[in-house]
Amino acid sequence: MSDRSLPDISRRTFARGLAATATVVGIDTLSGRWITRAAAAEAGSSAFDAVPRLDGELLLDEPSRQAVAVDNGNLTRVVPRAVLHPGSTADIQTMIRFARRNGIKVAARGAGHTTDGQSLSPGLVIATGSLNRIHSIGPAGADVDAGVLWSDLVRATLAQGLVPPQLTDYTNLSVAGTLSVGGVSGRFAQGAQIDRVRRLEVVTGTGESLICSATENRELFEVMLGGLGQCGVITRARVDLVRAPTAARIHTLRYTDNARFFRDLRTLLRRGELDEVYNIWAPGPTGWDYLLQAVSYYDAPSSPNSARLLRDLSVSPTEASVVDLPFAAYLERINNVIDATSGYERLVKPWFDVWLPDSTIEGFVGAVLPTLTPEDVGPSGFLLLFPQQRAKLTRPFFNVPDSNTWVFLFDILTSSPTDTPPAGFASAMKARNRTLFDRARAAGGTRYPIGTLDFDRADWKRQFGARWPELVRRRQRYDPDGILAPGVGIF
Numbered sequence: 001m002s003d004r005s006l007p008d009i010s011r012r013t014f015a016r017g018l019a020a021t022a023t024v025v026g027i028d029t030l031s032g033r034w035i036t037r038a039a040a041a042e043a044g045s046s047a048f049d050a051v052p053r054l055d056g057e058l059l060l061d062e063p064s065r066q067a068v069a070v071d072n073g074n075l076t077r078v079v080p081r082a083v084l085h086p087g088s089t090a091d092i093q094t095m096i097r098f099a100r101r102n103g104i105k106v107a108a109r110g111a112g113h114t115t116d117g118q119s120l121s122p123g124l125v126i127a128t129g130s131l132n133r134i135h136s137i138g139p140a141g142a143d144v145d146a147g148v149l150w151s152d153l154v155r156a157t158l159a160q161g162l163v164p165p166q167l168t169d170y171t172n173l174s175v176a177g178t179l180s181v182g183g184v185s186g187r188f189a190q191g192a193q194i195d196r197v198r199r200l201e202v203v204t205g206t207g208e209s210l211i212c213s214a215t216e217n218r219e220l221f222e223v224m225l226g227g228l229g230q231c232g233v234i235t236r237a238r239v240d241l242v243r244a245p246t247a248a249r250i251h252t253l254r255y256t257d258n259a260r261f262f263r264d265l266r267t268l269l270r271r272g273e274l275d276e277v278y279n280i281w282a283p284g285p286t287g288w289d290y291l292l293q294a295v296s297y298y299d300a301p302s303s304p305n306s307a308r309l310l311r312d313l314s315v316s317p318t319e320a321s322v323v324d325l326p327f328a329a330y331l332e333r334i335n336n337v338i339d340a341t342s343g344y345e346r347l348v349k350p351w352f353d354v355w356l357p358d359s360t361i362e363g364f365v366g367a368v369l370p371t372l373t374p375e376d377v378g379p380s381g382f383l384l385l386f387p388q389q390r391a392k393l394t395r396p397f398f399n400v401p402d403s404n405t406w407v408f409l410f411d412i413l414t415s416s417p418t419d420t421p422p423a424g425f426a427s428a429m430k431a432r433n434r435t436l437f438d439r440a441r442a443a444g445g446t447r448y449p450i451g452t453l454d455f456d457r458a459d460w461k462r463q464f465g466a467r468w469p470e471l472v473r474r475r476q477r478y479d480p481d482g483i484l485a486p487g488v489g490i491f
């Protein structure tokens with residue numbers, strides 16, 4: 001039967017069980033097209049595989065599919081054939097089994113904030129935003145659905161005097177989305193978010209729902225944390241919580257000299273007296289100004305001793321600009337900036353994100369920074385450096401360089417000046433990213449896979465290094481037909 005002989009579905013279609021026969025959707029297994037049962041009958045198709053009853057919604061209409069056809073990078077458009085807004089873990093099991101027997105590729109999507117098509121699929125997108133329940137919060141941790149946004153979780157935990165020990169700076173991101181990539185900030189001694197997870201519920205590529213942890217289904221647990229969804233879809237997570245302070249003091253120290261900056265940065269890291277240390281760069285009169293952020297949490301009315309915290313640096317503590325914020329406002333500060341930037345989500349964002357070891361970061365930054373123009377960053381883009389204590393990054397499939405001390409995430413978070421950038425902007429930035437990545441890799445660097453990079457199988461193999469055969473084995477075990485995570489492009 002030709003593909004054309006079956007009417008396609010153009011209106012909004014809800015697959016809400018077999019009772020509503022006219023709108024039951026499924027696959028014509030000969031043509032591979034999504035159709036209604038009625039359309040299949042009309043066309044005389046004998047090969048119809050109906051989608052079983054769902055608690056949530058399966059949407060096939062154009063606006064719903066277009067809504068998940070791009071991500072935050074706006075560089076790649078892949079329109080799926082269907083979008084699942086799951087009402088339960090069982091819905092994800094049902095649709096993964098359905099996809100598997102019909103050879104449909106499946107991507108899980110949280111907030112869709114990766115920038116290189118990682119959450120896109122030509123087949124089915126599972127939009128986890130409908131799984132957004134916070135089941136419990138307590139000193140032993142938070143038990144949350146995969147689609148809960150960290151910002152919502154933080155608001156709920158702060159109400160109980162608790163907070164996740166590690167967060168991303170921007171928190172309108174889904175729990176499972178950041179657990180699939182890593183999740184870090186200037187909290188340099190806390191590990192990544194994936195190091196602060198106790199338990200996951202995962203639907204594998206065979207449709208099986210498994211609980212996994214360090215002691216139960218450990219292989220699956222390990223490969224899901226920072227594993228870019230290669231072996232399953234996270235449906236629920238138990239994440240650590242710690243006592244929340246009431247306020248944060250942000251000291252900003254300005255540098256123009258690379259060596260002085262790194263000397264002071266290392267001094268602050270070595271002392272370990274601050275809660276966060278990171279850097280942002282801003283265009284200055286003679287190049288890029290380094291704006292070192294040294295953050296101390298505290299419980300008002302007591303307050304940090306800034307002079308002591310910033311002692312013996314090349315910049316006097318009196319030169320630091322100091323801002324005190326209530327802790328909740330501190331955690332919202334980046335969300336407020338990003339969300340107040342009109343149209344930010346539509347800008348083209350060819351991001352460059354790379355991890356480097358302590359031994360080469362200074363030389364890399366010192367060499368690359370002077371080559372970057374304001375256009376490389378864009379009016380609403382930014383440059384970031386997050387240090388992390390290497391020993392605290394424990395998950396085997398989180399690809400960070402080896403180091404006895406620190407590793408550093410260096411980000412060029414490029415955004416285009418408008419949502420219709422000049423021709424050649426994206427390709428020029430992607431070429432830049434590749435050149436910089438090759439340079440970083442030669443310096444012992446690895447890719448933080450939230451950004452935009454032309455990356456082939458050989459690159460992925462090198463990225464996983466000695467863990468590659470193990471990744472392949474686990475993929476074959478948990479997703480034997482290779483239907484998951486097509487947008488990442490590892491397999």
Ligand SMILES: Cc1cc2nc3c(=O)[nH]c(=O)nc-3n(C[C@H](O)[C@H](O)[C@H](O)COP(=O)(O)OP(=O)(O)OC[C@H]3O[C@@H](n4cnc5c(N)ncnc54)[C@H](O)[C@@H]3O)c2cc1C
Nearest residue numbers: 110111112113114168169170174176177180183184229234
């Ligand atoms: C403005 C901004 C600021 C950021 N700041 C930081 C930061 O400070 N620190 C940091 O570490 N990162 C940061 N990021 C990057 C961010 O952590 C990642 O892009 C993260 O993946 C986004 O979460 P998401 O919910 O949008 O995931 P998505 O983009 O939806 O998904 C990311 C990947 O995870 C997979 N995935 C999603 N849900 C699931 C699931 N349930 N099960 C299995 N796989 C799944 C997707 O298929 C995809 O491969 C930032 C991003 C933006 C846009």
